[in-house]
Amino acid sequence: MIRKLQKWLRERYLPEYCRQKLLEENDRLRKKLDKKEKEIIRLNGYVEGLEEALHAPSRVILKGVESIGDVERAI
Numbered sequence: 001m002i003r004k005l006q007k008w009l010r011e012r013y014l015p016e017y018c019r020q021k022l023l024e025e026n027d028r029l030r031k032k033l034d035k036k037e038k039e040i041i042r043l044n045g046y047v048e049g050l051e052e053a054l055h056a057p058s059r060v061i062l063k064g065v066e067s068i069g070d071v072e073r074a075i
Contacts, residue, residue: 010019 010022014022
């Protein structure tokens with residue numbers, strides 16, 4: 001209902017050059033929003049990878065001694 005009212009007002013009372021300017025700006029802002037949403041998705045993937053790495057157990061093997069956290073044992 002609101003969209004129909006907005007469209008009617010835009011078509012009825014805006015001059016043609018304002019209408020074109022409005023549509024161009026809306027397209028530009030939509031493209032900018034899409035770009036930002038893709039960036040957010042990429043950064044969320046990066047954050048998830050870091051969280052997974054932080055929760056993974058630390059495990060290091062040096063010269064026949066395996067270290068898991070603070071515990072060491074001979075292999």
